[in-house]
Amino acid sequence: MKYWRKPLDAAQVKPPRGEVHIVINRCKGCGFCITYCPRKVLEFSEEFNRKGYHPPVVLHPENCVNCGLCEAICPDFAIWSTPVEQPEEKKENAGGK
Amino acid sequence: MKRLDVTLGQDLRHPLEEYLRMDRIPHVWCPGCGIGTTLNAFLTAVKKSGIPRKDIAVVSGIGCSGRAAGYVKLDSFHTTHGRAIPFATGLKLANPKLTVVVFAGDGDLLAIGGNHLIHAARRNMDINIICINNFNYAMTGGQFSPTTPEKARLTTAPYGSYEHPFNVPFLVDSCGATYVARWTALHVRRLTNSILEALHHPGFSFIEVISSCPTVYARRNRLGTGLDLLKFYRDNSVIKNGANTRECDIRFQEQLIVGKFVDQEKPTYHDTMTEYLSQSVGKRYVPYQGPMQGKEEDGN
Amino acid sequence: MESKPPVLLTGPHYWDGDFACAEGAIAAGCRFLAGYPITPSTEVAERIAERFPLVGGTFIQMEDELASMAAVLGAAWAGARAMTVTSGPGFSLMQENIGLGVMTETPCVVVDVQRGGPSTGLPTLTGQQDMMQARWGSHGDYEIIALSPSSPQECFDLIITSFNLSEKYRVPVMFMMDECVGHMTERVVVPALSSIKVRHRRWYRGARDKYHPYVPAKDGVPPIVKAGDDYRFHITGLTHDQRGYPVINAECQHQCVSRLVGKIKDNTDRIVxxxxxxxxxxxxxxxxxxxxxxxxxxxxxxxxxxxxxxxxxxxxxxxxxxxxxxxxxxxxxxxxxxxxxxxxxxxxxxxxxxxxxxxxxxxxxxxxxxxxxxxxxxxxxxxxxx
CATH class of the missing domain: 3.40.50.920 (Rossmann fold)
Known part of the structure; x- marks a missing residue:
């Protein structure tokens, strides 16, 4: 992740990861999730869904931090994210004690 | 643009599925409409509240917002136009254990149901109102409503509305509402928190949600898509918690004051009634025993 | 509520019809009344307001008759035995939600102490001019049950019958009094508790997850549940299928309306x-x-x-x-x-x-x-x- 300043606890705290799930044929293509995703994970698809809308596709899955804004702002209950377990890295001096 | 991965998420369940009638989804609301987002916020708040699902009842009136009751997997009542509040009043008084939520639109609550709104607020009836304000009657094709800002054009105001709209937070505040907030369909987190507070708030709570109506209101006024309306909310909303509700009126495409305006404690109708009667009637007073148990034999 | 004996004033009284109606409602187990003052029915609400705090009932004076009828429907769905009381002009305002009560099959009783009309008419003098309004006052096709007492004693007796019929057929029952009966003072004998037959609601007894609000029993009337019992049901004034979900087409309209009409028409001989x-x-x-x-x-x-x-x-x-x-x-x-x-x-x-x-x-x-x-x-x- 990019930071505009490096947090003091960057070594201890890892940003969470998320996986985005989209029910493509429930989407009405309003674009709320795409526009307001703070990590710009999503993009409009080229193809239509069954209803004739362009649902979002996950363009940058690695950027998702599981904030849940897409889920909260979606009027159609068509998108949400779930946390991704991250492999425990060997922490040097993690927490100090 | 990227190709569609049609297999994505098909086998997963939406986190709110246990609160939704999935056999009724997709809902009727247009692309870019804010009612779905508000329903999403409401159900998220219900989930967070810890109130058992069986103890929450949703009452709605008629119109676009009125359809909300049909999508929630709770005891839900789709009533007549404007009468959601008195129906909810009966429901609450006959079973005070219920948390009763009225989910209705601006035309429903403020025009045809205006009398019920002010009286429920006056009584401090312990019900929660979520008022979707999209500035028009959308289900019937976009007629002006009591909240339509002056100059906004709608089908029954083809040259622009010349009526003075309600300042809704001021109206309910002055009538005695004990929790008043206003958010837009963009402020999903704050809206969810407000609904959560309202669910736990004893007494009459009122949350006005400024909601996008791309199909009618925005189209008639050339304001763009639902997304454009959300962008407008982002650029023009000013959060003023505790603001004087008198100053919260909305003018056409001008600044929107949002926030939690009123949060005060006052005995509810039910509390006042039981306390007063137990004092004045004395030992002979028999408080309401709750509804019938639902187990009696019907003696066919 | 049902297990407790209703507070009956057993014995002879000298009551007017309005008082007898209120006492009869209490005897029938009515514990919720929402009303709005209107001559010549006000004495029913007055008596209820006085008596309900002594018998465990909730009375609320609403802002109008539209609200009164809506509140009665809400209370009925919460599981209370509920009624409202009014006269001609208020009865007109109630028609909208009487229609909702018919469509959603809500058991409740509407008392109309009739006065002369049209419009404000004769507030203090009698009439029987709401009889057709009772039948077809609300829009759309439906059948209704209406009773008409001719003495204060019958105001007591027949309001109990009205509640029983409303529970049995799941329909708002119109109790068509008139000013003369309402204000006539006569001997009213309140019987002993044991001789008052109160019909219970037709509670659904099947599996919770199999419940659909409008699956009718043999007589065309579906069993009922109440809010707060985890059935998490949906009811609507729209034309609906057996699940209670709105379906907007002619076929469903036919099924829905023909059953609403049929459950009364086909049982006419049992009701009359x-x-x-x-x-x-x-x-x-x-x-x-x-x-x-x-x-x-x-x-x-x-x-x-x-x-x-x-x-x-x-x-x-x-x-x-x-x-x-x-x-x-x-x-x-x-x-x-x-x-x-x-x-x-x-x-x-x-x-x-x-x-x-x-x-x-x-x-x-x-x-x-x-x-x-x-x-x-x-x-x-x-x-x-x-």
Missing amino acids: ILEEDRTEDAEVVVVSYGISYRVATRAIDLARQQGIKVGSLRLVTVWPFPERRIIELAKKVKCLVMPEINMGQVFLEMERCASCFCRTRLVPHCGGWVHDPNDILKAILKGVKS
Whole structure:
């Protein structure tokens, strides 16, 4: 992740990861999730869904931090994210004690 | 643009599925409409509240917002136009254990149901109102409503509305509402928190949600898509918690004051009634025993 | 609530019809009343407001009759036995939500203490002019149950019957009093608890996850649940399927409306309550209801003194209309006479059923007072000559 300043606890705290799930044929293509995703994970698809809308596709899955804004702002209950377990890295001096 | 991965998420369940009638989804609301987002916020708040699902009842009136009751997997009542509040009043008084939520639109609550709104607020009836304000009657094709800002054009105001709209937070505040907030369909987190507070708030709570109506209101006024309306909310909303509700009126495409305006404690109708009667009637007073148990034999 | 004995004032009293109606409702287990003041029904609400705190009931005075009826429906769905009380102008305002009550099959009772109309009319004087409004006041097609008491004692007895019918058929029952009965003070005997039969709600007893709000039982009436019991059901005023979900097409409309109408029509013989007197040998039968029945009784006595064979058929339930019995009588009498304190409402139904077989004669009255028995007598005399 990019930071505009490096947090003091960057070594201890890892940003969470998320996986985005989209029910493509429930989407009405309003674009709320795409526009307001703070990590710009999503993009409009080229193809239509069954209803004739362009649902979002996950363009940058690695950027998702599981904030849940897409889920909260979606009027159609068509998108949400779930946390991704991250492999425990060997922490040097993690927490100090 | 990227190709569609049609297999994505098909086998997963939406986190709110246990609160939704999935056999009724997709809902009727247009692309870019804010009612779905508000329903999403409401159900998220219900989930967070810890109130058992069986103890929450949703009452709605008629119109676009009125359809909300049909999508929630709770005891839900789709009533007549404007009468959601008195129906909810009966429901609450006959079973005070219920948390009763009225989910209705601006035309429903403020025009045809205006009398019920002010009286429920006056009584401090312990019900929660979520008022979707999209500035028009959308289900019937976009007629002006009591909240339509002056100059906004709608089908029954083809040259622009010349009526003075309600300042809704001021109206309910002055009538005695004990929790008043206003958010837009963009402020999903704050809206969810407000609904959560309202669910736990004893007494009459009122949350006005400024909601996008791309199909009618925005189209008639050339304001763009639902997304454009959300962008407008982002650029023009000013959060003023505790603001004087008198100053919260909305003018056409001008600044929107949002926030939690009123949060005060006052005995509810039910509390006042039981306390007063137990004092004045004395030992002979028999408080309401709750509804019938639902187990009696019907003696066919 | 049901396990506790209702607080009954067993014994003889000197009450007016409005008071007796209130006491009867309490005896029937009614514990929720939402109302709005209107002459000549206000005494019912006044009595309830005084008595409910002593018997564990909730009374609320709403902001109008629209709200009153909506609150009654809400209370009924929360599981309370609920009613509202009004008079003509308020009854008009209630029609909207009476329609919702019919559509959602909500058990409740609406008391209409009728006064003269149209519009504000005669607030303090009697009328029977809401009879057709009771039947078809709300928009759309439906069938309703309406009862009409003719004495304070019957206000007590029949309001219990009204609640029982509303529970049995899941329909708002119209209790059509009138100003005369409401304000008439007479002896009312409240029976012992053991002799009052209160029908329980038709609670659903199947598996919780299999519940659908509108799957009818054999008699066409679906069992019911209440809010807060984890059925998490949906009801709507829209045309709906058995799950209670809105379906907007002609097929579903046919199923929905034909059952709503059918559950009353097909059970007419079970619902109808009639009182007959001296019809065996009658050449003329006076068909009447409410306060008009009592005037008719006097006219019949006068006619019998003159040796005319007159009988009486009294409609305790006015709706559904007792077509079968009217036709039976029409086939064997010369004339059916109906006095009504209106310009001919229930008469139209009687005429429809009987006019093929015998003559029919209306004794109209515009309201404000009851008939002169001599007017009914004149109609009897004309009827017997024909």
